Structure formats: C-alpha cells, structure tokens
Amino acid sequence: MERIRPETEEELAEAVRGAEGPLRIVGGGTRGVDCRDDLPELSAGGLSGITLYEPGALTLVVRAGTPLAEVEAVLAEEGQRLPFEPSDMRALMGTEGMPTIGGVVAANVSGPRRVQAGACRDSLIGVRFVDGRGDVIRSGGRVMKNVTGYDLVKLMAGSHGTLGVLTEVAFKVLPAAETVAQVEISGLSPARAVQVMAAALATPCEVSGAAWLSGTGRVLLRLEGFEASVDYRTQNLRLALADYGRAEIRADSAQVADMWRELRDVQPFAGRAGDVWRVIVKPTDAPLAAEALEAEEVILDWGGGLIWALMPEGTDARARLSGIAGHARLVRAGPETRGRIPAFAPEPEPVAALGAGLRRRFDPRGILNPGLMG
Amino acid sequence: MEMPLPDPALCADKAGIVARLKAVLPGDAVIDDPFETRAYECDALTAYRCLPLCVVLPASTDEVSAVLKICHEAGVPVVPRGSGTSLAGGAMPTADSVVLGVSRLHDVLEVDYENRFIRVQSGRTNLSVTGAVEEDGFFYAPDPSSQLACAIAGNIAMNSGGAHCLKYGVTTNNLLGVKMVLMDGTVIELGGPFMEQPGYDLLGLICGSEGQLGVVTEATLRILPRPEGARPVLIGFDSNEVAGACVRDIIRAGVLPVAIEFMDRPCIEATEAFARPGYPDCEALLIVEVEGSEAEIDHQLSLIRDIALRHEPVELRESRSEAESARIWLGRKSAFGAMGQISDYMCLDGTIPVSALPEVLHRIGELSKEYGLGVANVFHAGDGNMHPLILYDANKPGDLEKCEAMGADILRACVEAGGCLTGEHGVGIEKRDLMSVQFTPEDLEAQMRVKDVFDPKWLLNPAKVFPLEASASRRTAGKAAA
Numbered sequence: 138m139e140r141i142r143p144e145t146e147e148e149l150a151e152a153v154r155g156a157e158g159p160l161r162i163v164g165g166g167t168r169g170v171d172c173r174d175d176l177p178e179l180s181a182g183g184l185s186g187i188t189l190y191e192p193g194a195l196t197l198v199v200r201a202g203t204p205l206a207e208v209e210a211v212l213a214e215e216g217q218r219l220p221f222e223p224s225d226m227r228a229l230m231g232t233e234g235m236p237t238i239g240g241v242v243a244a245n246v247s248g249p250r251r252v253q254a255g256a257c258r259d260s261l262i263g264v265r266f267v268d269g270r271g272d273v274i275r276s277g278g279r280v281m282k283n284v285t286g287y288d289l290v291k292l293m294a295g296s297h298g299t300l301g302v303l304t305e306v307a308f309k310v311l312p313a314a315e316t317v318a319q320v321e322i323s324g325l326s327p328a329r330a331v332q333v334m335a336a337a338l339a340t341p342c343e344v345s346g347a348a349w350l351s352g353t354g355r356v357l358l359r360l361e362g363f364e365a366s367v368d369y370r371t372q373n374l375r376l377a378l379a380d381y382g383r384a385e386i387r388a389d390s391a392q393v394a395d396m397w398r399e400l401r402d403v404q405p406f407a408g409r410a411g412d413v414w415r416v417i418v419k420p421t422d423a424p425l426a427a428e429a430l431e432a433e434e435v436i437l438d439w440g441g442g443l444i445w446a447l448m449p450e451g452t453d454a455r456a457r458l459s460g461i462a463g464h465a466r467l468v469r470a471g472p473e474t475r476g477r478i479p480a481f482a483p484e485p486e487p488v489a490a491l492g493a494g495l496r497r498r499f500d501p502r503g504i505l506n507p508g509l510m511g
Numbered sequence: 512m513e514m515p516l517p518d519p520a521l522c523a524d525k526a527g528i529v530a531r532l533k534a535v536l537p538g539d540a541v542i543d544d545p546f547e548t549r550a551y552e553c554d555a556l557t558a559y560r561c562l563p564l565c566v567v568l569p570a571s572t573d574e575v576s577a578v579l580k581i582c583h584e585a586g587v588p589v590v591p592r593g594s595g596t597s598l599a600g601g602a603m604p605t606a607d608s609v610v611l612g613v614s615r616l617h618d619v620l621e622v623d624y625e626n627r628f629i630r631v632q633s634g635r636t637n638l639s640v641t642g643a644v645e646e647d648g649f650f651y652a653p654d655p656s657s658q659l660a661c662a663i664a665g666n667i668a669m670n671s672g673g674a675h676c677l678k679y680g681v682t683t684n685n686l687l688g689v690k691m692v693l694m695d696g697t698v699i700e701l702g703g704p705f706m707e708q709p710g711y712d713l714l715g716l717i718c719g720s721e722g723q724l725g726v727v728t729e730a731t732l733r734i735l736p737r738p739e740g741a742r743p744v745l746i747g748f749d750s751n752e753v754a755g756a757c758v759r760d761i762i763r764a765g766v767l768p769v770a771i772e773f774m775d776r777p778c779i780e781a782t783e784a785f786a787r788p789g790y791p792d793c794e795a796l797l798i799v800e801v802e803g804s805e806a807e808i809d810h811q812l813s814l815i816r817d818i819a820l821r822h823e824p825v826e827l828r829e830s831r832s833e834a835e836s837a838r839i840w841l842g843r844k845s846a847f848g849a850m851g852q853i854s855d856y857m858c859l860d861g862t863i864p865v866s867a868l869p870e871v872l873h874r875i876g877e878l879s880k881e882y883g884l885g886v887a888n889v890f891h892a893g894d895g896n897m898h899p900l901i902l903y904d905a906n907k908p909g910d911l912e913k914c915e916a917m918g919a920d921i922l923r924a925c926v927e928a929g930g931c932l933t934g935e936h937g938v939g940i941e942k943r944d945l946m947s948v949q950f951t952p953e954d955l956e957a958q959m960r961v962k963d964v965f966d967p968k969w970l971l972n973p974a975k976v977f978p979l980e981a982s983a984s985r986r987t988a989g990k991a992a993a
Contacts (some may be wrong), residue, residue, distance in 0.1 A: 141686045145981050159671050188870075190867075191599070191864065191866055192762075192763050192868055193759030193760065193762055193763045193865060193866060194759070194762070194864050194865040194895065195762055196864065197808075215763070216763075216765055241599075244550050245707075245712070249708070252706075255680065255684055256707065258708070258712060258715060259680060259683075259684045264768070265610065266747065268957065271651055272956075272957075273953065274953055274954055274957045275950070275956075276954065276957070278863060278929070278930070278949075279864060279929055280862040280863065280894070280895050280896075280929070280930050280931055281676070281677075281862075281894045282672050282676055282681065282862045282891070282894045282895065282934035282935055283862055283931045283933075283934060284669060284670045284672075284681075284719045284895040284933050284934065284935055284936070284937050284938075285931040285932045285933050285938060285942070285946070286949075286950060286952075286954070286955070286958050286976065287716060287719065287720055287958040287960065287961055287976075288670065288715055288716060288718065288719045288720075289716075289957060289961070290685065290715075291683065291712045291714075291715020291718075292711055292712055292713075292715060292961075293714045293717060294712060294715070295711070295712055296711055296712075300711075304984075311767065311938065312762075312766070312767060313764035313765070314762075315765070331685075332625075335624075335625040336624070338627060338736075339624060339625075339627065339648075339649075341648075341736045341737060341738045341739050342734055349577070349875070363765075363807075363810060363811075363879050365806065365807070365810055366803060366804075366806075366807045366810065369804055369806060369807065370804075373804075398980070415706045417705050417709075418705070419626050419703075419704045419705060419707065420625070420626050421623075421625050421626055435617075439706050442705065442706040443706065443707075462705075463705060464705075464708075464709040466709075481709065481710070482709040482710075484709055484710045485699075485700075487640070487697050487699045488699055488700075488701065488713065489710070489712065491699075491713060491964055491965065492710050492711045492713070494964035495711060495960075495961065495982055498960040498961075498963060498964060510710065
C-alpha cells in the first residue's frame, strides 16, 4: 500500500488536505493499530526531534515522530524521565520498528507507575495536531498549569489518530529515581493479592507499582526515590503488611528495574499462543473479573485496576465479564477474531453519540483511521 | 468588558419561565425576587454584576435535568454556579439567564478506602471533601486558596489547582468520574472508580470547560494517604533573578518539593506589616516545602540548603517544628488579605515557563512604572503560575480600566514568554477577549466545535471563554434554533 511520510507539519497538513480517501494513521506501527490495512498509510514518523527541553522547568516538547527511545535517552542524561512509564509492545505484538512518542500519546500508553504518577494524559501538557480538514490546531502549551480554553490535550490523548494527526507533544517530566526496591509476598490468591495491594497503596510509603502475576502467585510492590528514603519506606511497608504473609525485600535496583520493565511490556505473554485482553475494573473487582475470565494466565497491575489476560484464541472476554463494571479491549488476536469482536469496548448510547459528534466535527470527511475506536 | 444584549423576549417572559421552573422544583428552590437574586449577581470578580432572570437551587440530578429541559425548550441561557468564588467571572449571570446553583447538592455518597476514591455531590466544598476522609488518614489533593468555600463543581469547571500541584497535579489529575446533565436534560456518566475510561477522554474535556458543556452533579475523586509529615524552608534573596535560578537548580537536583512559593519585595513588605511573620528584609523570598518522614524531610531539606547556599541567600530559615512551619507560612497565606488592607487589587493568574521568571518580573516592573500602578508578586514558582496583584483605587474614576489594561499587558507578556493567560482561575469573562492573543482562529474554532457537540444551541454559559465576535454566529444561530 501507498506510504506517505511527511517530514514537516506543513507537509503533513498538506497530505491530509489533499487526501482523496481514508488514511491509516501510524506512528512507529509497533502497537498493532487495529485499522483496515488496505488503506494508504500516513506516518508521523518523519516528524522527529526534540523541540525544547528545560530540565530546570521539568518540561519537554518533542515532535510526534521522535522515537520513544530517543526521548528517554535525552531525559536520562539529565536524570529525568517520563513519569508514566510507557511500554514497548514489540515483543508482545510481534511487531518491528521503533515506538514513537506520538504513538504513545495517541494510545495514552500508561505503565505500572499509573497508580502513583498518573497516566500519559496526566503528564501531557500540550499538543499540536492536524485535524481531518488539514488545519493545524494547538492546545495547551509548555507550562504545567494551564486552564486557558478547553483541554483538547486530554481529548487527543488516547484518540488513536481518529480526531487528528499529532505533530508535536509537550510533557511535564519528573526526576528519575536514584534507586528502586521491591517488597514481595508469595503464594497469594487474587483476592488476597488485591487486599495486599490496596493496603500497600493506602500507606504513605509512595508505592509506585503494585502488581500480581498468576504465573507465580506473587505480589510485587515497588518503591522508588532517594536511597535512604527507599530503605526507610521499604522497611515500613514490610511492617505494615506483616499480617498478609512473609514479605521479602529485593534491594538490587537493576534487577527490580528489569522485573518492572518486563511487567510493563507484558513480557510473560510474549511469543505465546492465545489472544491478549486488557481489562479495566475497580481494583477490588479484579479477583471476581479474573475468575470470570477463566484466562490461561493473568497479570493484575495498577493494584488490580488493570488486568492483562492471556485467553484462548477467539474467546469473547467481554461476554465473560458481563455484570462486572469496567471495560475490556482486545489487544492482540488473529484476523478472524478481530473481524468478529470489536477491539474497543462499546460505550453507552448518549456517551457514544458525543464521541461520534466530536469525530464528525474534527474529521468531517471520515478519513482518519475509519473503523477504529468503534 | 462587554456582554451580549439580553434577549428582550426572554426578559419579558420572566413570569412564564419562573412558573414552569416552580412546577418542577420545591417552592423555595426558585428565587425570583430581585432583592434575593442580588446575592447571585456576581462572583468573586465583583467589578461586574448583573441580576439574572431567576436562580434555581435543585437538590438532585433529576431536578437539574428537569430545569435544563425547560430552559432548553424555552431557549433560556443557563449559568451554572458552584459557590461563586470564581475570580474570572465564570458565574456572572446575564439578564436573560437562569442561574443554576448546586449548593443543595452537598452530600458524600460513597467513601471507598480500598479503591481510594470518594464520590460526592458537586456542591460540596473542596475542604469538606478532605474533611470527610482525614480522620482515616486520607486527603483530597487539589487545594485552591478558596478551598473553605469553593465547590467541587466549580473546581471541575475551572480545573482548579492550588499550592501543591507540583507534586499532586490539578483537579483533572484527581478526578476519576462525573455524573452530569447535558443542556437538553440528558444524564450521562463519564469514568468512575477506574483508572482509565473507554473511548475518548470526555472526562478530561469536561474538566476546565467552565460550565459550558454540562452541569456536573456528582464527582468521583481520587483520595490519597496523607504523608507522614511536611516542613518548609524559607530562603531570602537579594534579587528575583537569583531566586529564579535557585528554583531551577532545586528542580534539576531531583528533589520534588510539594510546593515552591515565591514573593517579591512589595508583597513581603505588605505581609510583614499585616501579619508580622518575621520575614527577612529582601527582594525575593522562597518558601519550599517537602514531605515524608522526619528523616526524609531532613534529607531533602539538606539538599535544598546546599543548593540555596550556592546562591548566597540573605537568609535561610529551616523549620524545625510545627510552630516554625506555621510562622513561615503565615505571611504567604495572608498575602492576599495583606494586599487588600493596603488597596483594591486585581489578581492575575498567568503561567510562564519557570526559566522566563526574571524577564517577566522585569517586564511587570516596567509596566508598573508605565501605568503608575503598584504590583506585588506572589506565586507558585515550581509550576510557573504567577499571581501578580495590581493595586488600584476602585473609587477613582478610570483606575479600574487602567488596571485592566495593565493586566492585559502582563498576560500578553506571559504568552510571549511561552506561557498562558490563566493557570488555575479560568477564562470566564475576564480573559475572554484576550483568547486570540494565545490562540489562532483555527484553535478557537476547534474548541467551539466541542461546545457545538455538547450544547448545540449554545445555551450553557454562552458569553464566556470565547471572544464575543468569535462566538457570535453560533450564539445567534443557537438562539434561532431555540
């Protein structure tokens, strides 16, 4: 299929204005965007580079096609990082190429630190994008407190290229942690695990990751920060959780960081047969949902608020979860399943109508990723 | 400041509109006596006032829906109102409008510590949200300085911030879900006790939409475990530039204070005279607060002390006790009251990149001389949110206009420096006509298209946020459709 890869915002706007039919909008193409692959591809990958980085103001402005790895490297040089811990889905999805920062924003990719530092959309402070008319629109800016006009920044995060093509994104960044440690408790059922995670997240220990893996039955609780502080909080957390079982401390920073990278990227499901679902529930509903799913394996992240489920091929997880509040997205599946089960969770009518109305106004010709997001 | 002319047909039909509203609300929930509606003629931007047609105080989502249905059918503009503490005129009525106050919606509906959220009705005050959970060791993070009075509904409308945003974010980062009523009376729910919502982030869009997209009646808010402790350090400098450089270096060092507050000499002197906090005689003063256990606080404060000492402060005072902390905060917390003792003032709210601090302060000084009006600066330095207070005399003819013109020039300087018109107060009517300084016509068009979707007739708070000429055709077309 045809590939359009503009190198400037103006060229990108021109490409959208001049488009004669629907386009498939991609960043690095690593997250398996579930859109018709017979369409001409418009990639933002050519718009690359850091526009502005002020470590002393915790702000970063970057063109949308910049590889995520480059963004992270630039931040790391100054001892800073993206707070929301974006994943790399290549291994899980079996894709190649480079994840881009625009793709991260378009999918609102938020890793395990979601419980403490918020989602991608919470760190996003500004966007520039080209709407379906080919107009360049700007919202937000480069300052972290800004209530000037409607917050289209949030609207663009997670809109998967259906309202506009991102050309530039701005973030509030944070200091990277000096050290990281982990408190672990083994042999827990999902119900017990969610109780442990809720208890940990209710302490002032600033837990920055709370996950449970059905493969090992182990709860992992992550603590980050200055070394002395992490030591102190780790001990405190272990004491606070004494009633739940023997808590062990893992203090090897590099090892803990690796474990959370694997978890972030859903590595345990990579290369394994089956469909992958991503389920959002109220954390205390996670045990019930995990049971109802009858999955081959689950990972509870975000204290239970996020369930990654490895399901037998072709299973409709949504049907199994009926009656449990929340929503489920089909992340990885074969073409037959994807043809039969919508990837994105359907929304109740009045809300869906608002979404459809926004889409018609931002993309009146219906050319941006048609069919995606319902 | 202009407002659109009221619709004479609506003003003439006041009795009919009031009767229809009284048919769906208890008698005391519709206020139409001009003597009583006077309490609603303005918000905290008191320079502008207008009596509405009437005021309604619904006590349930169903009542809000019934009111909006009637107004929608009759084509009556509706001005939603939280507690009326907006500094931007967000709740100022027009003569042909119905003010919808949420003050009777004040209950706590659900507290869930395991999932760390609280669900409240939207008229509940900000501070009483924390009040409902603090005995159990939790708090609600956004803390606008009006938190004793301001309502969650208004916080959501303006995406309110506070002094502790650097660490905890603003309202939008702490809002998990809403129940809201659209202008045609439809009740919808967005989000909930979940960490992500399906579809577009409509919740993020609602937050900060200044009551123009719907009326929020319930909110699900994230609550957090209270930190073990917090202590500030006070650092005085002999120039704004050096204070700005110190802020930058603290942030670069990887310390993340919960608050970094800045005051300049006029503000220091006024608060010293008013509250006697014992501040040093200096050009610029920082209050930097950190959180954690005693040992963690000591460690962070020692890092900050080392950085500050490299900038040769005229004074550095680390709090060692609750009493000392209170004394350090005393001046800052009484800053607005202190300025109010000296003079009438207008409080601005532009945000700038922290790096532009010295140059923008310099520009404000120049403007102060040009206009012949005093300015005191007090602001959240960690996030660049400035609050210049322009001093004027409300009784002197022309002084308010001069003050507004100077305020507009300061906000232009903020935008030129890479910042924005408003960091936490909102646009309202106050900054409405400056929006084109920050946004292109296409940017504003994209925002107005959002309102077209939620409120096609443009009846909800219609004369706010967008420059009147930019929204004129939509407001007229909406009226014709209604």
